[in-house]
Amino acid sequence: MFDAQVVLSPKNSPRGKLMSQYVCVRVPRMDNVDIGLFEYDRYNTLYFFILNADEHIYMRYGGRDANSQDTFLSLNSIELALSKGLELHKLYQEGKIARKERPKPVFPKEFAHLVKRTFAAGACVECHLIGDFVNVHREEDGTLDKTRHLYQSPDFRIIGLHFDVPKGLAVKDAQGAVKAAGLQAGDSITALNGDAVYTFGDLQFLYDKLPRTTETMKLTVERAGKPVELDVRLPHLWWKTDIRFRQMSIDPRTYFDSRALTAERKKELGLKADGFASEVSHVDAFAQMMKSHELKVGDVIVAVDGAESDPVADTAEFYIKLRKKAGDSVTLEVLRDGQRIKMPLQTYRMSFRK
Amino acid sequence: MRLHFLPMVCVLATTVLAGGLAAQDEGIDWLTSYEEARTLAKTTGKPIFLEFRCEA
Numbered sequence: 001m002f003d004a005q006v007v008l009s010p011k012n013s014p015r016g017k018l019m020s021q022y023v024c025v026r027v028p029r030m031d032n033v034d035i036g037l038f039e040y041d042r043y044n045t046l047y048f049f050i051l052n053a054d055e056h057i058y059m060r061y062g063g064r065d066a067n068s069q070d071t072f073l074s075l076n077s078i079e080l081a082l083s084k085g086l087e088l089h090k091l092y093q094e095g096k097i098a099r100k101e102r103p104k105p106v107f108p109k110e111f112a113h114l115v116k117r118t119f120a121a122g123a124c125v126e127c128h129l130i131g132d133f134v135n136v137h138r139e140e141d142g143t144l145d146k147t148r149h150l151y152q153s154p155d156f157r158i159i160g161l162h163f164d165v166p167k168g169l170a171v172k173d174a175q176g177a178v179k180a181a182g183l184q185a186g187d188s189i190t191a192l193n194g195d196a197v198y199t200f201g202d203l204q205f206l207y208d209k210l211p212r213t214t215e216t217m218k219l220t221v222e223r224a225g226k227p228v229e230l231d232v233r234l235p236h237l238w239w240k241t242d243i244r245f246r247q248m249s250i251d252p253r254t255y256f257d258s259r260a261l262t263a264e265r266k267k268e269l270g271l272k273a274d275g276f277a278s279e280v281s282h283v284d285a286f287a288q289m290m291k292s293h294e295l296k297v298g299d300v301i302v303a304v305d306g307a308e309s310d311p312v313a314d315t316a317e318f319y320i321k322l323r324k325k326a327g328d329s330v331t332l333e334v335l336r337d338g339q340r341i342k343m344p345l346q347t348y349r350m351s352f353r354k
Numbered sequence: 355m356r357l358h359f360l361p362m363v364c365v366l367a368t369t370v371l372a373g374g375l376a377a378q379d380e381g382i383d384w385l386t387s388y389e390e391a392r393t394l395a396k397t398t399g400k401p402i403f404l405e406f407r408c409e410a
């Protein structure tokens with residue numbers, strides 16, 4: 001819907017008048033796209049770039065969450081972006097903006113697994129397949145960092161940052177970590193760690209680049225026409241976001257959900273305070289169909305392959321997703337009816353990787 | 355005499371109205387090739403508005 005509204009903008013509309021000052025191009029297939037230059041979270045169904053003929057990218061526009069592909073898109077904010085893009089282009093032409101170094105070109109044909117699944121099979125090179133198969137190569141060559149490559153595009157709401165989406169980077173509400181740093185509703189974010197941002201897409205792109213061990217970041221905001229610097233202390237697991245919509249094949253399928261036990265419950269059960277002991281809250285029907293495991297709602301998973309704690313994972317389910325490969329078999333230690341029992345669990349890959 | 359010009363006035367009015375509506379409804383020209391867009395951007399001096407839309 002959003003896509004159609006943008007593409008079919010009448011020339012005489014305010015948005016159309018802005019777009020008429022651009023060369024507009026719509027690329028529906030990724031086959032020959034330089035994915036090194038046009039780097040973005042491939043799980044966005046829709047993504048825009050504003051750049052010039054020298055391939056200097058002025059800004060990105062896009063962003064989604066688990067609820068919808070349109071959560072952070074708005075016709076009003078895309079008009080703001082188009083307008084800002086023209087300003088930046090004028091400054092570039094006047095020599096007032098330095099040309100950025102162009103990233104090394106990378107093309108989908110360089111990824112053997114992607115070629116096998118798409119080019120060789122005569123199938124379309126879909127954006128999310130690029131995202132997934134690049135990760136498959138990372139998994140094979142040992143460079144996969146699941147905290148970054150699986151838990152992509154962290155949700156700003158985890159740090160209490162809520163945007164007034166039609167107004168671009170205007171803050172609608174500030175809670176938690178950003179409130180503690182002094183962010184206020186009505187502020188407008190202009191930079192992250194000193195790098196200018198013009199859109200939600202820009203900000204999310206830079207935020208996603210932060211190493212997951214990052215503890216603080218600097219936000220610059222415009223408040224009453226003046227710049228204000230804020231130091232944000234990031235909470236534990238600030239990057240852990242809902243990845244269910246991603247359907248990545250590097251994500252081991254476990255067919256259950258669990259929630260961390262409270263400190264009191266751990267003490268009551270005589271479990272380690274810093275352990276990832278967690279209670280099964282949901283068992284997917286696929287667990288039985290795939291003969292994955294025999295967990296029941298209410299079971300408490302205490303250990304996975306003998307491990308009871310992890311510096312990052314706070315539940316057994318999260319531990320398996322982070323530390324195991326899709327297709328691995330593991331042994332769970334489970335508390336059920338007061339007994340500690342061992343139970344096998346077989347993880348699976350997404351079906352399209354089989 | 356006045357009636358004599360009526361058909362011509364109607365044709366002119368229809369043409370102007372239709373032309374006006376067409377202009378109003380006219381959409382943006384979208385290219386589908388990034389390289390063509392880049393070439394056009396070079397010759398016109400315009401920036402590029404690029405959309406990636408996964409249609410699969």
